[in-house]
Amino acid sequence: MRIKQISSYLADNQNINDQMNQCTAPCLCLQDVLFSFSNVVDLMHPSFNKHHAYVAYIAYRIADMYGCNKIDIQNIVLAALLHDIGAFSQRERLSLLEFEGDDTKDDSHAEIGYKLLRNFPPLATAATYIRFHHQYWQPTKFKQTKQANHVLAPIGSYIIHLADRIAVLIRQEENILSQIPRIKSRIAEHHNVFMPELVAAFQEVAEKEEFWLNIVYESLNSILKDEIGLKSILINKDQIDSLTELFRRIIDFRSAFTSMHSNGVAAIASILAKIADFAPEDIHMIRLAGYMHDLGKIGIGLEILEKPEPLVPHEDSVMRAHPYHTDRILRPLPYFDTMRIWAAQHHECLNGKGYPFHTHGDMLSLGSRIIAEADVFTALFEDRPYRKGMPIQDVLTIMQQMVDDKRLDPEIYSWISCNVEEISHECFVIQQASKLEYRSFFSNAKQ
């Protein structure tokens, strides 16, 4: 087995940091964004406690011990940070925490995750690792009959699979070091499940208490950044557009009810920004804010998102946190601070009774007010689990009431009411296009 030392990665980091400092175009550390994103994904249930971060760290240590090169390790870590994003409900995610039997389980979330990510070049390799991250080293009879042609998965998939199964064996309530013998023997028992060389690499890493103690006591993102130089994954302005597009699909495609929402908000906000005489780059930015505004909903399960009855207080509290999490996920993008604020303030009100920041009056910029108004318009116009999309006259009546209550900006509302035909037509066109996009994505993804 080829053993690569962690320290050999450190030399490259100085060049990478120099590049980052010289970078005049907007750039960001993709790892930081994905790390905060994955932490929000794991808020869906207390049992998920940083699961994606655990898997990324464990996968990194196994890959390093096995002798993967730096690029492979970076892709493995990125894939691990996102590996279960195709599982949308709490129920489905909870079922993935059970250690045994995953060869017979529905692993369509792996295919959905792959299809969501594959068209974004910096994550294309990671997407292929995610696609096979539940594949057994030696598939059981069940899988052999299901897949006529068993193909060997990429090594990254086998590493993530092993790391994922180790992570689910860790019990939060127990001392981490006293769990080592149990976890090692459970992994060793499943010789058909995991690639033997990877199990050997794990057994070697598992000898070190430091490996386990880091999981509990260290900032895993800092370890990954310091030791493997993931800060080198910079993306340029065009790729940032593709990244926002990717996030939009991840959020909207979680439910048929939300499949058109962010697209609708982005389109309506762009029309309003044009009326407000925004510069072209700011119109572009407000479109991105529309795509990203509900990003924080990634931590909310379908059980709440699609609930047909009114939310109970606990569920309402979960829902009210989502703009806060949008803000947290977008913080590693300093170039887009303005866009982040517009996106994160979409549930704030002029009278200060919005949430979660209670920003009010003049503290709310025109961009934030536009996104808020575009969000209300789009939400009322589209179907929800508990009602059909409203006729345009009802939408305007409700929005007028919100203006009277000093929740929405009267001037922006007047732009909507004066241009209601154009705006509702645009909303309708976007809804139809988004429905088609959603249907075609799932008809391919579940085949």
Ligand SMILES: [Fe+2]
């Ligand atoms: Fe999974």
Ligand SMILES: [Fe+2]
């Ligand atoms: Fe997982």
Ligand SMILES: [Fe+2]
């Ligand atoms: Fe929202």
